[in-house]
Amino acid sequence: MPKMTFAQAIDYALGEAMARDERVVTFGEDVTMLRRNLFVRFGPRRVRQAPISEAAFLAAGVGAAMAGLRPVVEIMLVDFIAVAFDALLNEASKVRAFSGGGWNVPLVVRAACGGGYGDGGQHEQCLWGLLSAMPGISVAVPSNPADAAGLMLSAIDSDDPVVYLEHKLLSDYWLDYLGGGSRGTVSFDVPREGAEGEVACPPSPVPIGKARLVAEGGDLSLFSLGVGVHRCVEAARSLAERGIASEVIDLRSACPLDTELVTASARKTGRVLVVDEDYIAYGLSGELAAVLAEAGIKADFARVCSEGAIPFSRKLEDEVLPNVRRITEAALRLCEGRP
Amino acid sequence: MPKMTFAQAIDYALGEAMARDERVVTFGEDVTMLRRNLFVRFGPRRVRQAPISEAAFLAAGVGAAMAGLRPVVEIMLVDFIAVAFDALLNEASKVRAFSGGGWNVPLVVRAACGGGYGDGGQHEQCLWGLLSAMPGISVAVPSNPADAAGLMLSAIDSDDPVVYLEHKLLSDYWLDYLGGGSRGTVSFDVPREGAEGEVACPPSPVPIGKARLVAEGGDLSLFSLGVGVHRCVEAARSLAERGIASEVIDLRSACPLDTELVTASARKTGRVLVVDEDYIAYGLSGELAAVLAEAGIKADFARVCSEGAIPFSRKLEDEVLPNVRRITEAALRLCEGRP
Amino acid sequence: MKADMEELYRSMARIRFCEEALANLWQRGIISGEMHLGVGEEAVAAGVVAHLEDGDALALDHRSTPPLVARGVDLVPLFLEMIGDERGLCRGWGGHMHLFSREHLACSSGIVGSSAPLGAGFALAAQYLAPGKVAVSFFGEGAANQGMLLESLNLAVAWRLPQVFVCKDNRWAITTRSRSVTGGDLLRRARSFGMPACRVDGTRVEAVWEAAGKAVRRARAGRSPSFLLASCPRREGHFLGDPLLRVYREPLKQTLEIGPPLVRSLLSRPLQAFALRPLYMGIIGKTLTVLGIEKFLLEPDPLCRAARLVPDDVRRRIDQEAREEVERAVSAAMERGKRHA
Amino acid sequence: MKADMEELYRSMARIRFCEEALANLWQRGIISGEMHLGVGEEAVAAGVVAHLEDGDALALDHRSTPPLVARGVDLVPLFLEMIGDERGLCRGWGGHMHLFSREHLACSSGIVGSSAPLGAGFALAAQYLAPGKVAVSFFGEGAANQGMLLESLNLAVAWRLPQVFVCKDNRWAITTRSRSVTGGDLLRRARSFGMPACRVDGTRVEAVWEAAGKAVRRARAGRSPSFLLASCPRREGHFLGDPLLRVYREPLKQTLEIGPPLVRSLLSRPLQAFALRPLYMGIIGKTLTVLGIEKFLLEPDPLCRAARLVPDDVRRRIDQEAREEVERAVSAAMERGKRHA
Numbered sequence A, B: 001m002p003k004m005t006f007a008q009a010i011d012y013a014l015g016e017a018m019a020r021d022e023r024v025v026t027f028g029e030d031v032t033m034l035r036r037n038l039f040v041r042f043g044p045r046r047v048r049q050a051p052i053s054e055a056a057f058l059a060a061g062v063g064a065a066m067a068g069l070r071p072v073v074e075i076m077l078v079d080f081i082a083v084a085f086d087a088l089l090n091e092a093s094k095v096r097a098f099s100g101g102g103w104n105v106p107l108v109v110r111a112a113c114g115g116g117y118g119d120g121g122q123h124e125q126c127l128w129g130l131l132s133a134m135p136g137i138s139v140a141v142p143s144n145p146a147d148a149a150g151l152m153l154s155a156i157d158s159d160d161p162v163v164y165l166e167h168k169l170l171s172d173y174w175l176d177y178l179g180g181g182s183r184g185t186v187s188f189d190v191p192r193e194g195a196e197g198e199v200a201c202p203p204s205p206v207p208i209g210k211a212r213l214v215a216e217g218g219d220l221s222l223f224s225l226g227v228g229v230h231r232c233v234e235a236a237r238s239l240a241e242r243g244i245a246s247e248v249i250d251l252r253s254a255c256p257l258d259t260e261l262v263t264a265s266a267r268k269t270g271r272v273l274v275v276d277e278d279y280i281a282y283g284l285s286g287e288l289a290a291v292l293a294e295a296g297i298k299a300d301f302a303r304v305c306s307e308g309a310i311p312f313s314r315k316l317e318d319e320v321l322p323n324v325r326r327i328t329e330a331a332l333r334l335c336e337g338r339p
Numbered sequence C, D: 001m002k003a004d005m006e007e008l009y010r011s012m013a014r015i016r017f018c019e020e021a022l023a024n025l026w027q028r029g030i031i032s033g034e035m036h037l038g039v040g041e042e043a044v045a046a047g048v049v050a051h052l053e054d055g056d057a058l059a060l061d062h063r064s065t066p067p068l069v070a071r072g073v074d075l076v077p078l079f080l081e082m083i084g085d086e087r088g089l090c091r092g093w094g095g096h097m098h099l100f101s102r103e104h105l106a107c108s109s110g111i112v113g114s115s116a117p118l119g120a121g122f123a124l125a126a127q128y129l130a131p132g133k134v135a136v137s138f139f140g141e142g143a144a145n146q147g148m149l150l151e152s153l154n155l156a157v158a159w160r161l162p163q164v165f166v167c168k169d170n171r172w173a174i175t176t177r178s179r180s181v182t183g184g185d186l187l188r189r190a191r192s193f194g195m196p197a198c199r200v201d202g203t204r205v206e207a208v209w210e211a212a213g214k215a216v217r218r219a220r221a222g223r224s225p226s227f228l229l230a231s232c233p234r235r236e237g238h239f240l241g242d243p244l245l246r247v248y249r250e251p252l253k254q255t256l257e258i259g260p261p262l263v264r265s266l267l268s269r270p271l272q273a274f275a276l277r278p279l280y281m282g283i284i285g286k287t288l289t290v291l292g293i294e295k296f297l298l299e300p301d302p303l304c305r306a307a308r309l310v311p312d313d314v315r316r317r318i319d320q321e322a323r324e325e326v327e328r329a330v331s332a333a334m335e336r337g338k339r340h341a
């Protein structure tokens, strides 16, 4: 299996899907340049430049999907989905229900998400919580190249809308673009196993809604996705040094949740720590708590999330985003039964 | 204290606030007619008609609030907030953080919400979960005239953005407008104590984030807001007949949550049922589960919510929205320790 | 080519009778929720839809039944849907603001303005999958202030979409005089995005047919999108039971409901702007009056106008056939609905 | 009234030196994230802001420093903010895309198009609280396709807001030639909403000053909003480190990075559209070339143009004063920042 960067893996999968199926097209702002490798291969008809009109072109993606295309619509950064929210909330996610099951929307919304490079709170949000709050939409969040390729394939194959989020800390070109990686003077805490890795060739689909057991352990379950997974793995290492065996689970998608794996792990360890780069309130951590409680699992529970708007200052930012120190401390408190 | 309808109470409070403070203005589509009583009193300068441009006039509300007005912006139905989502997610909710605390947005967004009158899934959503997922915004949801007036006053007095949701089943004129109440041939399951009641004169503010203990009981806690509260009260009555004493708590706001009252009640009863007309996933029920779990409360837990898009057919709709039968059954299962 | 007036008239008659049947079902409480009728828009729907062929698409707003009826959607499932039956067009899930017919590539949405980008999506798909096919978006003049609609005008030009934008200008958005919140002129607005736009009297089906023909042919040839601004009356208020219309229908009752609170506001303390209040009251009164006058005195009925262009006996035959067709469909729907309940 | 060229030049020089200082701090890794400079926009910022007085408001986009500098925001807190210090203008929370100065009624937002409705809100508040005051919104030509901006043009006319829309047309939105995704013409577009609009050469500060003066006076008098379309070059790419610019700055390195994957795509299997691929490759190449040529050959420098209108000795004095002012501010900020860290 060849090694690829996270970003290469996504476009590799997208390219394969486009080669296989004429109906797969991609459009968005600046795609000619952002997807120049696909552009050279497939041309301006299938890699189509859009005006800065997210509301219109995302809703157009919905209509196009209804009429038989399989569009992959790019909304540069997920923060900008706010200007096109109606297309998701009131159109894409409702067509299947409204049509009594007779019509569906095979649409992929692709956007970059996440922080850790000092770009401020309007460009570094995750928002997978917000997006999962709409029934009828799936939200995939890969944490490594193999999943990135596999989830992209599944997203394109899905007959219903999928939001596909690409974490910028894992995607070299986004970091280069937005973090100014071209300077030799800055560095980012990029998780290596996330940014590069082996990808099957041809890429094999990863089902959306199937979590991945990253590490086994009996004392504590760490649930996360995206970059958070790597932070958990790192925290688990330092916890191991203190004799605490953590189970790390990469949810891979915020919606649907793999309730089976999640409940099994929580049942086993009796302690759950949710690590979520998205906002703390009304998000992933809440939904997981409810899933566990509904299943009658009375585990000890804590969460390490972003508590509010993400500050611009790198120093402040590092404190606000879930970091290894915060995770480790929360885990220790949980294991010692402290509040 | 005079009796008022729910709708009268809101406009009464708004009118008092406008009379008291020149900076309070209200604008939105059709307000000349929707707020004609305020229009006759305050004229077109302070009750201002807007084009169907929610994105622009809601963001204008943000700017106006920053510059010293106290706007109450109407977004007819909360479903339409989707076209203006950016004004909340990336502007209103972030100004205080971005300005390092130096600038604030005293904005009220007023919208009607909720279903139960057969208007279909693009006009009957609640969305308080989605709205609460943005840090920096409060979401008030009154369930009766006194709270409606009191929460409106507090919303206007708040120095930060508040979304104020007015449930259509409690607001006679909305039901008349959208449900076609003018016909003698339809009827709605309107909770009487919600639609009419006493209101202090002058109205007294109700703090946002303070829940109300509606009924005491030791066996089970029912948490809800809006119309759900009345459904809970009704369910509690039928549960009482079977010897189950339910505690009913009206949260009054989805954000902030009154964690004190909520945890105290859950600690006492050990059984929690969340009744939420909003969507089940990534919403109020999840956040409450997390709040309880974080507090180390290992209560039995269940939720009765809207599971997905709201169907048009009244018959289907009655099944999808949390109704007394579903609440009672879930409560019984919870008390009998069944899953 | 000349318009086939008989077919256009038939289409309009079918639409009108369907709308009347819907009004009746709604008044009887059999249809729930809001009910926005397209009475007054028959000529626009019939004149535009007459140019569509298999594979063309329709994106509609909250007045979606007229174009669907003109398009030939089966009436029985349509009525079944309206009464919320699970054998309806959308199994009772959509209702009158969310009617979908995959077979006709037709969708509707209650979010004002969304028919424009959804139509753009249909047009985009046609470019790939069915060259020569077109998409038509229907919306009101009030929707022309909605951002996603304005964006769509640009998108359609930028992407050269085979799309026709049909703006039904009935001058009102619910209770708002659209002119009072709209800057400039909609025709110039559409043109400024770089597409041809023309104004047409939406009560004259032959005029609509002619203008729409040009626009559709232009789109089919892949030349450019177009914009049609069709004026038409709003003969039934914004929706059935529109409180403003009721002032005229049940003047006593409504005045009793609306009046006293208004007078109370007029006199309420503190007496800020007291002197001006009668003026404000006057504005409300005038809106009510204008609405009423327009409805009862000034507005031409497109169906009557079309009727004059068809020989009397033919018109009578068409009327009867259409009326019977609709009646049969309504009975069948009610019958099946009942059997099912 | 005639333009005070010395003051305008001073304003432009201050802006330029600030931008250069920002570039330097960014290159040194002291400023994080994206950095969109306003180099090339000095004449627009200076010419417009010169007309503002106490109580006027500014709503800005992602190139917000030039108008803030022209407006007289204290440079030390501005630089402190840029380096993320907690004694910065926004305590390190805002950064370069979210600069707020309550004192100057100035805000900025990184969401393209949002400066238009936020400015509308400022203008609205002025109508109530400070009649005679105005709000100015700055944005790019790419933003003119954003729905909320288009809505705002209408809103400003409908509400007669004392607002001036300033569109800085640098012809590019990141790597997209705006013309290629924009229908019609922006001047006509703005006018179609019912407001006066004029085109001005944004590299000539005296022309900007003149046009902006008319627009601001019009707004102040409560007569109507206006639209200014000011063409200006984008001299530093979209943001610092723009990969497309780097092709020219570090041709070897960038070609090595960009090239091989492109060639791999060119040859990748299956060979769909193989014959066309060199053409597609050509489009990429041409974009790169156009960007490069525009930058290095054709674009006039507004600062040089303005310099010609000021006596040489005066210009030298101003240059020196401005340079020293900026240098002092940067050192003070770095000093305090360090002390604090």
Ligand SMILES: Cc1ncc(C[n+]2csc(CCOP(=O)(O)OP(=O)(O)O)c2C)c(N)n1
Pocket (backbone or CB within 6 Å): B029, B052, B054, B076, B080, B083, C062, C063, C110, C111, C112, C113, C139, C140, C141, C142, C143, C144, C168, C170, C172, C173, C174, C178, C238
């Ligand atoms: C985004 C959005 N805003 C507001 C509404 C409420 N609404 C429904 S119909 C309507 C008026 C639309 O006017 P117009 O487009 O002229 O159509 P008409 O009803 O006159 O046919 C409004 C404001 C909505 N459905 N969606």
Ligand SMILES: Cc1ncc(C[n+]2csc(CCOP(=O)(O)OP(=O)(O)O)c2C)c(N)n1
Pocket (backbone or CB within 6 Å): A029, A052, A054, A076, A080, A083, D062, D063, D110, D111, D112, D113, D139, D140, D141, D142, D143, D144, D168, D170, D172, D173, D174, D178, D238
């Ligand atoms: C809603 C939204 N969409 C996309 C972006 C990403 N983006 C940032 S700047 C920019 C280009 C803006 O072009 P223009 O308005 O012409 O301003 P310029 O950068 O040329 O000054 C884009 C697309 C954004 N910030 N917000």
Ligand SMILES: [Mg+2]
Pocket (backbone or CB within 6 Å): C140, C141, C142, C168, C169, C170, C171, C172, C173, C174, C178
């Ligand atoms: Mg209208």
Ligand SMILES: [Mg+2]
Pocket (backbone or CB within 6 Å): D140, D141, D142, D168, D169, D170, D171, D172, D173, D174, D178
């Ligand atoms: Mg530009």
